[in-house]
Amino acid sequence: MLVYTLKRLFLAFLVALTVSAITFSLTYLASDPATAMAGETASDADIEYIRTLYGFDRPITVQYLEWAGRAIQGDFGESFYFKLPVSTLLFERLPVSMILGVCAISFAIILSIPLGVLAAIRPNSFLDRMALGISVVGQAMPSFWLALLLILIFGVNLNLLPITGSETWKHFILPTIVLGYYATPAIMRLTRTGMLEVLGSDYIRTARAKGLSLPVILFKHALRNAVIPVVSLAAVQFGFMLGGSIVIESIFALHGAGYLAWESIGRNDLPVVQAVVLVFSLFYIVLTFLSDLLNAWLDPRIRVG
Amino acid sequence: MSAVLEISGLTVDIPVAAGDLHAVRGIDFSVDKGETLCIVGESGCGKSLTSLSIMGLLPKRAKINADKMQFTGTDLLSLKERELAAIRGNRMAMIFQEPMTSLNPAYTIGNQLMEPYLRHKKSSDKEARERAIYLLERVGITAAASRLSQYPHQLSGGLRQRVMIAMALMCDPELIIADEPTTALDVTIQAQILHLLAELRNEFNSALILITHDLGVVARVADKVAVMYAGKIVEAGTVEEIFNQPLHPYTQGLINCIPVPGKTARGSRLGSIPGIVPTLIGDIKGCSFRNRCGFAHDACDTNDPFHTLNPGRGYRCTLDVPACEANAKELASA
Incomplete structure (x- = not known):
């Protein structure tokens, strides 16, 4: 297990390094930072002045190493637009995205895994059809449309829940449902397929031959094996929810990090874009690492050679 | 001594698209404490379904019926799932084919x-x-x-x-069912496992039902043998009776297929029984083996009688014992 963990950790580190390099160079290829900083009315001389002042004229590798060195210490430079340290902005915006992401993935898991299990126990039953219906609707319905629908019903007509902002826990209910529902179909279908396959396996027959009770057979013997592929999928979904929820964040005016990135791209605010992309990539890397560990714990064939 | 397991008239039907598949078509057997019963037959003859029906492990859509299905005096068919689960793995246990x-x-x-x-x-x-x-x-x-x-x-x-x-x-079970426990193993390991099973049956004094398609296995460990074909028992008896006096042409064919060192000529074709098992969907009129039997005659198209010679010994054929023995001689010399 230790060797496995170290291997995965080393791999994660390499991926992080690669991602940071790509992030840095891509933003530089996309636009000229000196022009962006100087603004639209600046003369060529001004731009040249800024370029030498901030060291944008140096080789890109030197700039990358300097940037990476400071990033490790939590210093991502200063936002061109806000004139504030990027780390301050991140510190302000990240918690909103994190809360939303954690709530949404929890909602998705709590909804989809039990439904997937129930659907697999009685395939083609009414419950299975219902679960299928829920997942088809979830897959087909654009999440922004669902968001507007929920706002209309719960926010405007029933006046039960707030529809913009992030002040109280109530503000997170609708975005959680919309974002969580988006991830539900895939997780549920994968749980159902996995459970169906496992329930037909020889070791489940053995478990039944031992006279074990249905809950023990389902949850101890079946679910643990069925859920292994679900873990990897949920980790990726979670990463997506943390970073890719720009649409949802803007609809509900939740000013999270995804929204910040989107704003900053429009403003050519390179230090912010770089930092947000890097942080989200690191989230993905950490989540993948954690899901690998969780899978190794679930499946001894991975951890015991 | 009362039997650990007593079964009569057991049928298992599985609904399929084309109708009901009668996988097990009314079989009787019993097994006592310290006794090994071997159920022999080729793939699809219903021997595994028989064992699963005893354990109550048949798929839900399979329909099971029996005149009698008693485990140490308890009627298994009348038990609820919860009561059956209390017996399973406890008083009866099963060993499967795929370790x-x-x-x-x-x-x-x-x-x-x-x-x-x-x-x-x-x-x-x-x-x-x-x-x-x-x-x-x-x-x-x-x-x-x-x-x-x-x-x-x-x-x-x-x-x-x-x-x-x-x-x-x-849990020290009274009945152990082993469904082809050695099929997936190397030949050397097979012998060890069989030896072990026989030894343990003696030590724990439980009843053992061994399901196999391998007559070599039967000869080594069985006390009693039931030969199954197309969902029915075609011949039953002690292991000596089955090997010394096989009466049903299917049993005779199976025994003839075993290559004997010194007797089977080097390089000669291994024995086989031509033809295939009839479909088990719907009823079969007459003898189900007649299309593969060299001794079939008109009566086989309509009749399929089971002759009980004495308790535990019988065969299913339209011919009488002397005629069957003559068939055995003819097959062996062919």
């Missing part, structure tokens, strides 16, 4: 071995552990205590089947 896939990959050998004991005997962990170690040693696994923390994928097929046997013995 490679019959253990859960996610749990240790120890965990899976102790499970039925903890469930049925309400024992402490320590007791269950001691029992598991004792039985692992008993089935010939070295360093038993350290094996408990190993996972199935760390063991070979032969070892896994030994673990399955130990698991079946955990």
Whole structure:
């Protein structure tokens, strides 16, 4: 297990390094930072002045190493637009995205895994059809449309829940449902397929031959094996929810990090874009690492050679 | 002595698209304490479904019926699922054909071995552990205590089947059903496992039903034999009776197929029974073996009588005993 963990950790580190390099160079290829900083009315001389002042004229590798060195210490430079340290902005915006992401993935898991299990126990039953219906609707319905629908019903007509902002826990209910529902179909279908396959396996027959009770057979013997592929999928979904929820964040005016990135791209605010992309990539890397560990714990064939 | 398991008129039907598949078509047998009954037959003859129906492990859509299905005096068919679960793994246990896939990959050998004991005997962990170690040693696994923390994928097929046997013995069952326990194993391991099963049956004095398609296995361990064909028992008797005086042409064919060193000519074709098993969907009129039988005549198209010669000994054929014996001689000399 230790060797496995170290291997995965080393791999994660390499991926992080690669991602940071790509992030840095891509933003530089996309636009000229000196022009962006100087603004639209600046003369060529001004731009040249800024370029030498901030060291944008140096080789890109030197700039990358300097940037990476400071990033490790939590210093991502200063936002061109806000004139504030990027780390301050991140510190302000990240918690909103994190809360939303954690709530949404929890909602998705709590909804989809039990439904997937129930659907697999009685395939083609009414419950299975219902679960299928829920997942088809979830897959087909654009999440922004669902968001507007929920706002209309719960926010405007029933006046039960707030529809913009992030002040109280109530503000997170609708975005959680919309974002969580988006991830539900895939997780549920994968749980159902996995459970169906496992329930037909020889070791489940053995478990039944031992006279074990249905809950023990389902949850101890079946679910643990069925859920292994679900873990990897949920980790990726979670990463997506943390970073890719720009649409949802803007609809509900939740000013999270995804929204910040989107704003900053429009403003050519390179230090912010770089930092947000890097942080989200690191989230993905950490989540993948954690899901690998969780899978190794679930499946001894991975951890015991 | 009363039988551990007594079955008569057992049928298993499976609804399929084309109608009902009558997989088991009314079979009778019984097995006593300390006795080994071998059920022999080719793939699809209903022998595995028979064993699963005893354990109550048939798929839900399968329909099971019997005139009598008594386990130590209890009618198995009248039991609720919960009552059946209390017997399963406790008073009757099963060993399966596929040791490679019959253990859960996610749990240790120890965990899976102790499970039925903890469930049925309400024992402490320590007791269950001691029992598991004792039985692992008993089935010939070295360093038993350290094996408990190993996972199935760390063991070979032969070892896994030994673990399955130990698991079946955990609660000291009165009946053990082994469904082709050696089919998936190397020939050398097969002999060891069979020897072990026979030895354990004697030691634990339980009844053993061994399901196999291998007559070599039958000759080595059986007390009683039931030969199944197309869902019916075509011949039953003691192992001596079956091998010395096979009456049904199918049994005779099976015995003729066994190559004998010194007798079967080197390089000669191995014996086989031509033809295939009839479809089991719908009724079969007359004898189900007649299209593969060299001795079939007009009566076989309509009749399929079972002759009981004495308790536990009988055969299913339109011919009488002398005629069947003559057929056996003819087949053996061919």
